[in-house]
Amino acid sequence: MITRSTPLSKILEIGKPCNRCGHCCRFNSGFMIEEDIDRIAEFLKMDKDLFIKTHLTEHELFHTKVFKPIMIKGDKPYGQCIFFDKVEGCKIHEVKPLFCRITNCFAYSQDLIAWFYLNYLVNPDDPESIRQYASYLESGGKLIPGGHLHELVPDKEKLNKILNYELL
Ligand code: SF4
Ligand code: SF4
Incomplete structure:
Protein backbone atom coordinates (compact mmCIF):
# COMPACT_ATOMS: atom_id res chain seq x y z
CA MET A 1 0.00 0.00 0.00
CA ASN A 104 3.06 5.00 -14.83
CA CYS A 105 -0.27 3.89 -16.24
CA PHE A 106 -0.58 0.70 -14.22
CA ALA A 107 -2.54 -0.30 -11.13
CA TYR A 108 -1.14 2.26 -8.68
CA SER A 109 -0.97 5.23 -11.04
CA GLN A 110 -3.33 7.45 -9.06
CA ASP A 111 -1.69 6.56 -5.73
CA LEU A 112 1.74 7.42 -7.15
CA ILE A 113 0.52 10.81 -8.35
CA ALA A 114 -1.10 11.47 -4.96
CA TRP A 115 2.20 10.53 -3.27
CA PHE A 116 4.03 13.03 -5.48
CA TYR A 117 1.52 15.76 -4.68
CA LEU A 118 1.79 15.16 -0.95
CA ASN A 119 5.57 14.97 -0.89
CA TYR A 120 6.42 17.78 -3.30
CA LEU A 121 3.50 20.14 -3.82
CA VAL A 122 1.11 20.19 -0.87
CA ASN A 123 2.65 22.40 1.81
CA PRO A 124 1.20 21.89 5.32
CA ASP A 125 2.80 25.18 6.40
CA ASP A 126 0.90 27.15 3.78
CA PRO A 127 -2.82 27.68 4.57
CA GLU A 128 -3.67 28.32 0.92
CA SER A 129 -1.96 25.08 -0.12
CA ILE A 130 -4.05 23.20 2.44
CA ARG A 131 -7.27 24.86 1.22
CA GLN A 132 -6.51 23.94 -2.38
CA TYR A 133 -5.71 20.38 -1.33
CA ALA A 134 -9.03 20.28 0.58
CA SER A 135 -10.83 21.32 -2.64
CA TYR A 136 -8.95 18.62 -4.56
CA LEU A 137 -10.15 16.01 -2.04
CA GLU A 138 -13.72 17.36 -2.09
CA SER A 139 -13.82 17.06 -5.85
CA GLY A 140 -12.82 13.39 -5.71
CA GLY A 141 -9.03 13.66 -5.79
CA LYS A 142 -7.18 10.51 -4.78
CA LEU A 143 -6.60 10.21 -1.04
CA ILE A 144 -3.82 7.95 0.21
CA PRO A 145 -3.14 7.07 3.87
CA GLY A 146 -1.31 9.91 5.61
CA GLY A 147 -2.98 12.42 3.32
CA HIS A 148 -6.06 13.27 5.40
CA LEU A 149 -6.32 16.94 6.24
CA HIS A 150 -6.08 16.21 9.96
CA GLU A 151 -2.85 14.31 9.33
CA LEU A 152 -1.34 17.26 7.50
CA VAL A 153 -2.52 19.76 10.10
CA PRO A 154 -3.05 17.82 13.36
CA ASP A 155 -4.08 20.94 15.34
CA LYS A 156 -7.90 20.89 14.92
CA GLU A 157 -8.39 24.54 15.73
CA LYS A 158 -5.71 25.60 13.29
CA LEU A 159 -7.16 23.41 10.56
CA ASN A 160 -10.63 24.93 11.07
CA LYS A 161 -9.18 28.42 10.89
CA ILE A 162 -7.37 27.55 7.68
CA LEU A 163 -10.48 26.10 6.08
CA ASN A 164 -12.58 29.10 7.21
CA TYR A 165 -10.07 31.59 5.82
CA GLU A 166 -9.29 32.91 9.29
CA LEU A 167 -5.64 32.03 8.63
CA LEU A 168 -4.36 33.41 5.36
S1 SF4 B 1 1.52 5.06 -21.28
FE1 SF4 B 1 2.25 3.71 -19.63
S2 SF4 B 1 3.57 2.17 -20.62
FE2 SF4 B 1 3.32 3.89 -22.06
S3 SF4 B 1 5.08 5.23 -21.69
FE3 SF4 B 1 3.37 6.00 -20.41
S4 SF4 B 1 3.66 4.95 -18.43
FE4 SF4 B 1 4.90 3.85 -19.92
S1 SF4 C 1 6.75 13.41 -20.23
FE1 SF4 C 1 8.59 12.81 -19.07
S2 SF4 C 1 9.11 10.78 -19.82
FE2 SF4 C 1 7.72 11.70 -21.32
S3 SF4 C 1 9.08 12.64 -22.84
FE3 SF4 C 1 8.55 14.19 -21.33
S4 SF4 C 1 10.22 14.14 -19.84
FE4 SF4 C 1 10.30 12.25 -21.01
Missing part, protein backbone atom coordinates in the same frame (compact mmCIF):
# COMPACT_ATOMS: atom_id res chain seq x y z
CA ILE A 2 1.27 3.45 -0.89
CA THR A 3 1.08 6.01 1.90
CA ARG A 4 2.32 9.58 2.20
CA SER A 5 5.41 8.33 4.04
CA THR A 6 6.29 5.46 1.71
CA PRO A 7 10.01 5.98 1.02
CA LEU A 8 11.12 7.22 -2.37
CA SER A 9 13.13 4.02 -2.99
CA LYS A 10 9.92 1.98 -2.73
CA ILE A 11 7.98 4.47 -4.88
CA LEU A 12 10.66 4.24 -7.58
CA GLU A 13 10.25 0.45 -7.57
CA ILE A 14 6.46 0.61 -7.84
CA GLY A 15 6.56 3.27 -10.53
CA LYS A 16 9.27 1.60 -12.60
CA PRO A 17 7.20 -0.76 -14.79
CA CYS A 18 6.69 0.97 -18.13
CA ASN A 19 6.89 -0.48 -21.61
CA ARG A 20 7.96 2.89 -23.03
CA CYS A 21 5.14 3.00 -25.53
CA GLY A 22 5.24 6.80 -25.20
CA HIS A 23 1.47 7.20 -25.09
CA CYS A 24 1.45 9.43 -22.00
CA CYS A 25 4.27 11.61 -23.39
CA ARG A 26 2.25 12.27 -26.54
CA PHE A 27 -0.51 13.97 -24.58
CA ASN A 28 1.11 15.53 -21.53
CA SER A 29 4.40 16.22 -19.81
CA GLY A 30 5.57 15.50 -16.28
CA PHE A 31 6.06 17.90 -13.40
CA MET A 32 9.62 19.03 -12.73
CA ILE A 33 10.99 19.77 -9.31
CA GLU A 34 14.07 21.89 -8.68
CA GLU A 35 16.55 19.00 -8.59
CA ASP A 36 15.22 17.71 -11.94
CA ILE A 37 15.90 21.08 -13.53
CA ASP A 38 19.52 21.16 -12.36
CA ARG A 39 20.16 17.58 -13.47
CA ILE A 40 18.54 17.90 -16.89
CA ALA A 41 20.11 21.28 -17.66
CA GLU A 42 23.50 19.75 -16.86
CA PHE A 43 22.76 16.71 -19.03
CA LEU A 44 21.87 18.99 -21.92
CA LYS A 45 24.91 21.15 -21.16
CA MET A 46 22.70 24.20 -20.96
CA ASP A 47 22.66 27.19 -18.71
CA LYS A 48 19.87 26.62 -16.18
CA ASP A 49 18.02 29.89 -16.86
CA LEU A 50 18.18 29.39 -20.61
CA PHE A 51 16.98 25.82 -20.18
CA ILE A 52 13.98 27.02 -18.16
CA LYS A 53 13.18 29.71 -20.70
CA THR A 54 13.38 27.47 -23.75
CA HIS A 55 12.08 24.12 -22.48
CA LEU A 56 9.76 24.66 -19.51
CA THR A 57 6.53 26.37 -18.55
CA GLU A 58 5.68 27.50 -15.06
CA HIS A 59 2.55 26.20 -13.32
CA GLU A 60 1.03 26.42 -9.89
CA LEU A 61 -0.55 23.51 -8.09
CA PHE A 62 -1.62 23.51 -4.45
CA HIS A 63 -0.25 27.05 -4.32
CA THR A 64 3.24 25.74 -5.09
CA LYS A 65 5.26 26.79 -8.11
CA VAL A 66 6.22 23.89 -10.33
CA PHE A 67 7.54 23.56 -13.88
CA LYS A 68 6.59 21.24 -16.69
CA PRO A 69 8.30 20.61 -20.03
CA ILE A 70 6.67 22.64 -22.80
CA MET A 71 3.94 20.76 -24.63
CA ILE A 72 3.83 21.11 -28.39
CA LYS A 73 0.11 21.66 -28.76
CA GLY A 74 -0.63 23.10 -32.17
CA ASP A 75 -4.32 24.00 -32.14
CA LYS A 76 -5.24 21.35 -29.54
CA PRO A 77 -5.53 21.80 -25.77
CA TYR A 78 -3.00 18.99 -25.25
CA GLY A 79 0.22 18.05 -26.92
CA GLN A 80 3.40 16.04 -26.79
CA CYS A 81 6.18 16.76 -24.36
CA ILE A 82 9.06 18.73 -25.87
CA PHE A 83 11.40 15.89 -24.92
CA PHE A 84 9.38 13.23 -26.73
CA ASP A 85 10.57 11.84 -30.03
CA LYS A 86 8.44 9.41 -32.05
CA VAL A 87 11.41 7.14 -32.79
CA GLU A 88 13.63 7.57 -29.73
CA GLY A 89 10.91 8.03 -27.10
CA CYS A 90 12.00 10.23 -24.19
CA LYS A 91 15.15 12.05 -25.28
CA ILE A 92 16.21 12.57 -21.68
CA HIS A 93 15.30 9.08 -20.46
CA GLU A 94 18.50 8.65 -18.37
CA VAL A 95 17.80 11.83 -16.43
CA LYS A 96 14.06 12.26 -16.82
CA PRO A 97 12.06 14.06 -14.12
CA LEU A 98 11.28 12.24 -10.90
CA PHE A 99 7.56 12.53 -11.68
CA CYS A 100 8.09 10.63 -14.95
CA ARG A 101 10.16 7.97 -13.16
CA ILE A 102 7.63 7.31 -10.43
CA THR A 103 4.36 7.48 -12.33
